Each structure stands twice: as structure tokens, then as C-alpha cells.
Amino acid sequence: MLKYITxxxxxxxPVLIGVVFLIFVMLSVxxxxxxxxxxxxxxxxxxxxxxxxxxxxxxxxxxxxxWYLWDALHGDLGTSYKLMRSVxxxxxxxxxxxxxxxxxxxxxxxxxxxxxxxISAIKKNSLADHLFMGFALCGVSVPAFxxxxxxxxxxxxxxxxxxxxxxxxxxxxALVLGWNAAGTIxxxxxxxxxxxxxxDYIRTARAKGxxxxxxxxxxxxxxxxxxxxxxxxxxVSSLLSGAxxxxxxxxxPGVGRLAVDAINSRDMPLLQGTVIFTTAVIIGGNxxxxxxxxxxxxxxxxxxxx
Amino acid sequence: MEEALLRxxxxxxxxxxxxxxxxxxxxxxxxxNAGESVGIVGESGCGKSMTAMSVMGLLKKPGKVDGGKxxxxxxxxxxxxxxxxxxxxxxxxxxxxxxxxxxxxxVITVGKQVREALLLHNRHMSRAQAKERALQAFELVGxxxxxxxxxxxxxxxxxxxxxxxxxxMAMVCGPGLLIADEPTTALxxxxxxxxxxxxxDLQEEKGTAVMMITHNLGVVAQFCHRLYVxxxxxxxxxxxxxxxxxxxxxxxxxxxxxxxxxxxxxxxxYNIRGMVPSMLHLPKGCRFCPRCQYSMARCFEEEPEMxxxxxxxxxxxxxxxxxxxxxxx
Amino acid sequence: MASFEQAASLAARAAVNSAKNGFSQEQRLSxxxxxxxxxxxxxxxxxxxxxxxxxxxxENKVAAFSGVVLAxxxxxxxxxxxxxxxxxxxxxxMERLLPPSGAHWCGxxxxxxxxFTRILYGGRVSLLVGVIPTTISMAIxxxxxxxxxxxxxxxxxxxxxxxxxxAFPSIVLxxxxxxxxxxxxxxxxxxxxxxxWAKTARVVRSxxxxxxxxxxxxAARGMGVGKWTIMFRHILPNCLPSLIVLFTLNIPDAILSExxxxxxxxxxxPPDSSWGLMVSQARTFAQSSPWMLIFPSLAILIMxxxxxxxxxxxxxxxxxxxx
Numbered sequence: 016m017l018k019y020i021t022x023x024x025x026x027x028x029p030v031l032i033g034v035v036f037l038i039f040v041m042l043s044v045x046x047x048x049x050x051x052x053x054x055x056x057x058x059x060x061x062x063x064x065x066x067x068x069x070x071x072x073x074x075x076x077x078x079x080x081x082w083y084l085w086d087a088l089h090g091d092l093g094t095s096y097k098l099m100r101s102v103x104x105x106x107x108x109x110x111x112x113x114x115x116x117x118x119x120x121x122x123x124x125x126x127x128x129x130x131x132x133x134i135s136a137i138k139k140n141s142l143a144d145h146l147f148m149g150f151a152l153c154g155v156s157v158p159a160f161x162x163x164x165x166x167x168x169x170x171x172x173x174x175x176x177x178x179x180x181x182x183x184x185x186x187x188x189a190l191v192l193g194w195n196a197a198g199t200i201x202x203x204x205x206x207x208x209x210x211x212x213x214x215d216y217i218r219t220a221r222a223k224g225x226x227x228x229x230x231x232x233x234x235x236x237x238x239x240x241x242x243x244x245x246x247x248x249x250x251v252s253s254l255l256s257g258a259x260x261x262x263x264x265x266x267x268p269g270v271g272r273l274a275v276d277a278i279n280s281r282d283m284p285l286l287q288g289t290v291i292f293t294t295a296v297i298i299g300g301n302x303x304x305x306x307x308x309x310x311x312x313x314x315x316x317x318x319x320x321x
Numbered sequence: 322m323e324e325a326l327l328r329x330x331x332x333x334x335x336x337x338x339x340x341x342x343x344x345x346x347x348x349x350x351x352x353x354n355a356g357e358s359v360g361i362v363g364e365s366g367c368g369k370s371m372t373a374m375s376v377m378g379l380l381k382k383p384g385k386v387d388g389g390k391x392x393x394x395x396x397x398x399x400x401x402x403x404x405x406x407x408x409x410x411x412x413x414x415x416x417x418x419x420x421x422x423x424x425x426x427x428v429i430t431v432g433k434q435v436r437e438a439l440l441l442h443n444r445h446m447s448r449a450q451a452k453e454r455a456l457q458a459f460e461l462v463g464x465x466x467x468x469x470x471x472x473x474x475x476x477x478x479x480x481x482x483x484x485x486x487x488x489x490m491a492m493v494c495g496p497g498l499l500i501a502d503e504p505t506t507a508l509x510x511x512x513x514x515x516x517x518x519x520x521x522d523l524q525e526e527k528g529t530a531v532m533m534i535t536h537n538l539g540v541v542a543q544f545c546h547r548l549y550v551x552x553x554x555x556x557x558x559x560x561x562x563x564x565x566x567x568x569x570x571x572x573x574x575x576x577x578x579x580x581x582x583x584x585x586x587x588x589x590x591y592n593i594r595g596m597v598p599s600m601l602h603l604p605k606g607c608r609f610c611p612r613c614q615y616s617m618a619r620c621f622e623e624e625p626e627m628x629x630x631x632x633x634x635x636x637x638x639x640x641x642x643x644x645x646x647x648x649x650x
Numbered sequence: 651m652a653s654f655e656q657a658a659s660l661a662a663r664a665a666v667n668s669a670k671n672g673f674s675q676e677q678r679l680s681x682x683x684x685x686x687x688x689x690x691x692x693x694x695x696x697x698x699x700x701x702x703x704x705x706x707x708x709e710n711k712v713a714a715f716s717g718v719v720l721a722x723x724x725x726x727x728x729x730x731x732x733x734x735x736x737x738x739x740x741x742x743x744m745e746r747l748l749p750p751s752g753a754h755w756c757g758x759x760x761x762x763x764x765x766f767t768r769i770l771y772g773g774r775v776s777l778l779v780g781v782i783p784t785t786i787s788m789a790i791x792x793x794x795x796x797x798x799x800x801x802x803x804x805x806x807x808x809x810x811x812x813x814x815x816x817a818f819p820s821i822v823l824x825x826x827x828x829x830x831x832x833x834x835x836x837x838x839x840x841x842x843x844x845x846x847w848a849k850t851a852r853v854v855r856s857x858x859x860x861x862x863x864x865x866x867x868x869a870a871r872g873m874g875v876g877k878w879t880i881m882f883r884h885i886l887p888n889c890l891p892s893l894i895v896l897f898t899l900n901i902p903d904a905i906l907s908e909x910x911x912x913x914x915x916x917x918x919x920p921p922d923s924s925w926g927l928m929v930s931q932a933r934t935f936a937q938s939s940p941w942m943l944i945f946p947s948l949a950i951l952i953m954x955x956x957x958x959x960x961x962x963x964x965x966x967x968x969x970x971x972x973x
Contacts, residue, residue, distance in 0.1 A: 158926060160929065224410035279915065339709075
């Protein structure tokens with residue numbers, strides 16, 4: 016088990032370095048001198064010289080990459096050109112908002128998605144099944160900002176439609192994010208439960224004389240939720256990135272919004288920092304999902320333990 | 322004649338598939354007396370498993386029992402409300418399956434799975450008592466180190482051990498009838514012998530009737546008192562094992578027996594020509610006749626009934642219609 | 651299934667005839683044996699993809715209907731100029747923000763342009779964004795997936811690269827690529843292709859891994875068939891069902907990605923138009939002129955929904971075990 020987790024963690028390290036590398040290279044290609052972006056056209060030459068030296072701008076790109084990686088490991092993602100503040104502190108400031116939004120949306124999607132998926136599977140091809148699945152499919156078929164704009168107009172004056180100053184501000188964005196997530200969860204729960212219900216041990220449980228409800232609750236559900244649990248962990252992280260759209264639409268000062276602002280103001284270190292941070296969080300989420308799965312599933316848990 | 326423990330009367334089980342009706346079980350009549358072990362033999366797809374599933378009410382969609390009656394202990398299972406029937410399942414009638422590898426729930430310890438049956442059918446039993454009984458059952462079916470095994474998950478057990486767990490689960494409530502659906506097919510030959518021994522011991526010791534479904538005549542010869550041979554959804558021959566092995570009746574049974582390898586014979590192993598017919602498109606007349614080496618013109622037109630070849634030995638073949646004066650080959 | 655019936659009834663008839671004509675046992679046997687040889691010819695063939703699709707249309711009405719909806723939408727988008735009298739970019743300040751009416755079925759926008767017309771023309775971008783990057787990314791993914799599954803030495807590099815691409819949230823990566831390359835429609839194709847290949851590569855690789863162990867591949871290898879021929883002649887056709895499904899389900903993803911990019915300002919640029927851009931342009935006017943928001947949103951919803959239904963149906967019909 017411990018070996019499995021260690022191995023799993025070690026595998027993510029090259030991926031993480033690759034992520035940083037890819038972003039670094041892509042953004043180095045963008046034309047434009049960062050110092051000009053930072054301070055405008057009229058700066059003294061010696062100032063530029065000194066700053067270039069301090070920011071390793073004169074070094075070849077691989078040296079700069081080395082420096083960037085080194086600094087990133089120490090929690091320093093550089094300084095925002097436009098905001099003149101450390102990227103790390105900007106992210107540290109914004110992340111809690113994004114996290115709060117993502118977790119609320121995730122919780123919402125589980126509360127709705129899992130029961131809907133279970134009911135759909137048990138009552139396969141019933142009216143409820145068709146309704147739930149239609150609703151779920153709509154959730155994954157409509158752009159989040161369309162839904163968000165419709166909701167903003169419907170609830171204008173009833174609920175806050177922009178900003179982030181009270182829990183009430185969370186309701187609409189969490190609904191927008193959560194609908195999509197609930198659709199995914201409901202569909203996965205349904206297909207997983209339907210698959211498990213075909214398994215041989217379900218027949219054994221029925222042969223024991225268990226009532227259909229006990230068969231589903233006692234025997235089918237735990238097995239069918241294994242993939243759902245993985246999906247849930249992955250989803251928290253994917254909601255973090257989905258928040259790019261929602262945060263922009265609802266003017267929530269989270270990490271996603273920071274990234275969009277960085278693009279609009281061509282603030283390279285900020286964009287680089289937010290993208291790398293978000294991706295790192297997602298990699299961490301997937302890692303957590305894998306570890307969680309190995310804890311929940313005795314087949315992996317016990318074998319690893321030996 | 323005394324009332325049989327299990328009496329299946331003219332059972333019809335049909336699968337309503339896209340391509341048409343599949344009559345998996347087509348008018349099967351079987352009786353099993355208390356304490357008796359009866360073999361149901363046939364090639365795969367002949368409806369022997371479906372007969373068992375119909376008794377247990379475990380048919381998967383689109384399968385349905387649409388004719389005939391099943392009596393257990395004098396009560397009609399086919400007319401029972403589901404709740405009442407469930408009180409018999411796993412309690413008075415239990416079943417073990419072919420696939421020990423997949424028939425146990427992978428995320429629940431084997432002990433709990435056995436205990437569950439006890440708690441379900443014994444309202445007043447405490448968890449501790451149930452565990453005690455389950456452990457006894459583990460020891461009864463010869464699981465070594467029962468206490469340790471009790472808390473393990475199915476994947477930690479070998480195939481033979483898992484099938485022992487299945488047997489423990491089936492026997493733990495002391496059923497009157499055990500339906501065993503190819504219980505040893507998926508196991509190694511040595512393990513197969515052990516499991517059969519175990520089942521025979523249990524059967525004799527507890528007086529449990531066993532319905533042994535198998536394609537292996539060797540298993541039947543070892544284990545059963547009486548035998549039903551099924552082909553394409555119908556019983557072709559029935560009688561005591563002794564009688565049938567001594568004087569085989571139906572050409573199909575003969576084919577089955579000649580297909581069993583014989584160490585002393587130098588002859589090439591016999592196989593029955595052709596395949597089991599598609600259940601969607603059964604031939605007219607006797608369903609075995611296209612493969613039968615004795616088939617007569619009549620076999621292609623009419624369906625034979627069960628004729629009594631000798632007392633208690635019935636054969637569904639015109640060759641045994643002595644009373645009606647047909648010619649013999 | 652019909653083959654068994656044929657074989658059986660043939661056997662039956664022949665045997666009856668021979669029996670009636672008083673043939674000897676031996677002769678009868680040979681008759682039956684002859685028929686058995688013919689029976690081999692009647693062995694049920696596995697359903698072809700075409701048959702499976704027909705079955706799906708017969709059984710899964712939703713999927714079939716989705717197919718029809720898609721065909722109608724595609725036709726309307728292709729023949730947009732025949733269906734409307736307006737110019738998609740024809741500014742008419744006299745007719746600003748008009749609600750839906752007989753003249754303007756979906757109303758007009760802030761510059762007096764007919765929204766129905768713009769949906770038809772904007773659909774071209776959405777449709778192209780759906781099909782072109784999906785095709786390119788799948789072509790890349792298929793080749794890389796097969797190569798990494800079949801030629802072991804390449805696996806580490808290709809799959810690590812796929813891991814890295816898949817580690818990114820796709821919208822964020824697309825955003826960065828668009829930022830790097832500049833926001834044009836062509837670059838949307840490039841960005842989505844660069845991102846989309848990794849998923850296909852994973853699917854194709856895992857299928858290649860299991861197919862390469864199968865007898866028919868080993869037989870081909872034993873006969874000295876070259877590895878590229880094996881990959882494209884033997885392995886690729888067997889991946890086809892899941893690739894068809896993947897293709898159908900990747901298109902809506904691409905359409906939604908374009909919509910999201912346009913909303914963030916790094917996608918389609920005015921005066922070009924796509925459905926996603928139309929929705930995001932409606933933002934300021936959504937309160938007073940909701941038709942500007944509703945109709946393009948509905949266009950996206952209907953097309954993506956239909957593709958998803960069709961993809962689900964195809965998966966059930968062609969690739970029941972792929973998830």
C-alpha cells in the first residue's frame with residue numbers, strides 16, 4: 016500500500032516538471048519584451064540592464080527554466096508585471112475563493128447526482144430515469160456561461176449575481192458549476208450500478224433470499240460507487256479549472272479570474288504561475304483520487320499491504 | 322407415492338429476445354425426493370441452468386417463467402408472493418454457482434457474507450451467535466484456519482476455498498434442497514474431487530437433497546442416485562444412475578457416454594455430430610433427430626413422448642414406444 | 651441466427667428424403683455429413699458495423715432522431731444563404747434589438763443584425779471547430795497510440811507526453827495556446843488539435859496492447875508481415891468501433907471548448923461569429939433582449955445534446971464495453 020502510494024507519487028514528478036516546462040516554453044515564445052510590458056517604453060537603459068540581470072532575462076531559456084523551477088520549488092512563482100506583487104501571494108489570496116466555489120459545487124453535484132444516478136439505475140427506462148438522464152445530459156451539453164447568464168437574468172435582484180462578499184454570492188455560480196458536475200456523476204453512477212447489478216455476486220445475494228432493496232444497498236452500491244468516488248476526487252480538481260468561466264462571469268476574484276486577467280493584460284509571470292498552480296492542484300487531486308480508491312477497494316488495499 | 326420435496330411440473334421458461342422467443346426450458350418435469358441427489362445432465366445451452374434459475378426465481382431479463390408449476394415441500398413456489406418466497410431462498414432452498422471466482426462480493430469479507438444469510442433468516446439471532454454458527458459452517462466445509470479466513474476478502478482465497486465458502490453459505494441455514502450449478506467446472510481436477518467429496522459427505526450427513534447440474538457424467542456417476550438428461554430445453558431420459566449407466570436408453574445419452582474418455586479403449590474419442598440447435602429455430606419433430614444416428618423418417622415429423630423403457634426409466638424416443646408396436650432397429 | 655435454421659432444416663429435409671427413399675444407414679449418414687459441411691457455410695457471421703448501426707436506429711429512437719436533427723442542422727448551416735435574405739454582418743441601426751417577429755425569427759442584435767441569419771452563419775464556425783480539430787487530433791492520437799502500444803521503445807516518451815497534456819485542465823491549456831499563437835479561427839483548430847490527441851492516444855494504446863496479443867496479430871507476425879502493415883491493416887480496423895464513438899463524443903467537446911474560448915475573448919474574433927461568441931456578446935444586453943442570449947444558446951444545446959445522444963447510442967451499439 017505504502018509502496019503503491021510512493022510509486023504513484025514518484026510518477027507524478029516528471030509530469031509536473033513537464034507541465035512547468037511546456038508552459039514555460041510556450042510563454043517564452045510570445046513576442047514582446049517583458050520589461051516594456053512592465054514599465055512602458057521610456058525606461059533608462061541601465062535600469063533595464065540591472066533588472067534583466069536580476070530576472071535572469073539575459074540568460075538562455077534553459078538557464079531561465081532552471082531558475083524558474085528552482086524558485087517555484089521554493090514557493091516563488093515570480094512577480095506579476097502589471098500588479099507588481101509576488102504571483103504566489105496573489106494566488107494564495109485568490110485560491111480560497113476558488114476552492115470554496117469548487118467544493119460547494121462538488122457537494123451540490125454529489126447530493127443531486129448520486130441519488131439521481133441510483134434511482135435511474137434501479138428504475139431503468141422509467142420516466143424518472145429518462146428525466147434524470149435528460150437533465151444530466153443537458154448539464155454536460157450546454158456551455159456554463161449560457162446557463163450562468165440565464166440564471167443571472169432570472170435571479171437578478173433576488174440573489175447576488177456578481178462579486179464574492181457573502182455566502183449568498185456562492186449560490187448561482189455553484190449551481191452553474193454543479194449542474195455540469197452533477198450530470199457527469201449521475202451518468203457515471205447509473206452506468207456503474209447497472210454494470211454491477213449484472214455481476215455474479217448479485218445473483219448470489221439474491222439467491223440468499225435478500226430483498227431487492229437490501230441487494231442494492233448491501234451488495235451493489237458499495238461496488239458501484241468505487242469508480243464514482245474516484246470521479247468525485249477528480250471532479251473537485253476539474254471544477255477548479257472550470258471555475259475559469261464561472262469566476263469570469265460572476266466576477267469572483269479567484270485563481271481562474273486571475274488567469275483570465277493575466278491574459279488580457281499580457282502579464283506573463285502571472286499567467287504562468289496561475290496555470291502551473293492550477294495544473295499542480297489537479298495533478299494532486301488525481302493522485303488523491305488514486306490513493307482514495309486504493310484505500311476503499313479491499314482488492315488493492317489488502318494486496319498492497321502484504 | 323410420497324410427495325416429492327421439489328416437484329417441477331411442465332415448466333416453460335422463455336426468453337423474449339429481439340430475434341424471437343427462445344424456449345430455454347420447454348415443458349420440463351422433474352421430481353426430487355428429500356435427501357436424494359439428482360443429476361441434471363446436458364450440453365451447455367440445453368436449459369439445465371435455466372431450470373435451476375427458474376426454481377430460484379433468479380432469471381435475468383428477458384427471461385420469464387410462462388408455464389408450469391414448481392412445488393417445494395408441498396407449497397407452490399410459482400404462486401407464492403415474492404416476500405414469502407424469499408424466506409425460503411437461501412434458507413430452505415439454496416444454491417451454489419459455477420463461478421466461485423466471481424460469485425462472492427469482492428468488497429465484503431467472506432465471513433460477513435456467510436453471516437448475512439443467517440441473520441436474514443433467523444430474526445432472533447444475535448450477531449455474535451451468527452458469527453459462531455458461520456465459523457462452525459466454515460469448519461464443517463473444511464476451511465482451514467477458519468477464524469482467520471472469516472475476516473478475509475474473496476480475492477485472498479483460492480478458487481477451491483471460495484467454493485467452500487459458497488457451500489458454507491448455502492448450507493449454513495440447513496436447507497432441505499441444495500441446487501448446485503456446475504459447482505466444480507471452474508476448478509482443478511484435484512480440487513473438484515475434494516469438493517465433490519465434501520458435498521457428498523454433507524449430503525449424507527445432513528440429509529440434504531441435492532440437484533446437481535453438470536455436463537460431466539463422471540460427476541453424476543460418483544454423486545447421484547437419479548439422473549435427468551436434458552437436450553434443447555426438454556428432458557430426454559430419466560431414471561436411476563445405475564439403470565441408465567447399465568442400459569442406456571436415449572441415443573443422445575449414449576452419445577454423451579461415448580464422449581467420455583476411456584483409458585482402456587484405443588478408439589478415437591466419440592463426439593456427437595453437429596451442434597446443439599439454435600433455440601430460436603428448433604427442428605420440427607424430435608429435437609435431437611438431425612444429430613441422431615438412428616433417426617427415422619418419423620422422427621423428423623413427430624415429437625416423441627416419454628416412454629417407459631423399464632420401470633422408473635423413461636426415454637423420449639420412438640425406439641422405446643414398444644406398446645405401440647413400432648419396429649425396432 | 652437464421653443460418654442455424656437453414657442448416658437444421660436442410661439437414662432435416664435431406665435426411666427425411668433419404669430415409670423415405672429407403673437408403674441404407676451408411677448412405678443416410680453420408681447425407682447428414684454432407685449437410686454438416688454445408689452447415690459450416692451457414693455459421694453465423696458477426697454483425698458488421700453497418701448491421702449494428704441499423705439495429706441501433708431500430709431500437710434506439712433517441713439516437714436515430716438525434717442523427718436526423720444533426721443532419722437537418724448541418725444542411726441548414728451549409729445552405730445558409732438559401733434560407734435567409736439577410737446578410738450576417740448587415741448592420742441596420744434602424745432595427746436594433748428587435749424582439750423575435752415574422753421578419754426576424756430570432757430578433758436582432760445591438761447592431762440590427764438578424765440573429766437567425768447569424769446563427770446559421772455562425773454555425774459554420776462551430777461545425778468546423780467541431781469536425782476539423784477532432785479529425786486532426788484523432789489522426790494524431792491514433793498513430794501515436796498505435797505506435798506507443800505496438801513499439802515498446804516509444805511508449806515512455808509518447809505516453810508521458812500524453813500524461814502531461816492530460817494533466818492540464820483543457821480549457822486553461824487552450825487559453826495559453828491561444829494566447830501564445832494569437833486568437834484566430836485557424837489557431838483554434840491548432841490549439842484544440844494539440845490538446846485533443848492525448849485522450850485518443852490513450853484509448854488506442856490500450857486497445858493496441860490487448861489486440862497485439864491476439865492470435866490473428868500473432869499469426870500475421872509469424873507470417874512476416876511488417877509492423878506498420880500489422881498496425882494499419884490488422885489493429886486499426888479492430889479499434890474502429892470505439893473510434894467512431896470517440897469521434898462522435900469529441901465533437902461536442904470541441905464545440906463547447908470553442909464557445910468557452912470565445913467567451914474568454916481568446917476564441918473567434920469579431921466580425922467573424924460563432925455561437926459561443928454570440929452568447930458572450932449578448933452578455934450586456936441579456937437583461938433587456940434575452941433573445942440575443944437564448945437562441946444561440948439553444949443552438950449550441952441542441953447540437954451538442956444531439957451529438958451526445960448519438961454518441962451514447964453508438965457506444966451501446968458498437969462498443970458496449972467501452973466507457
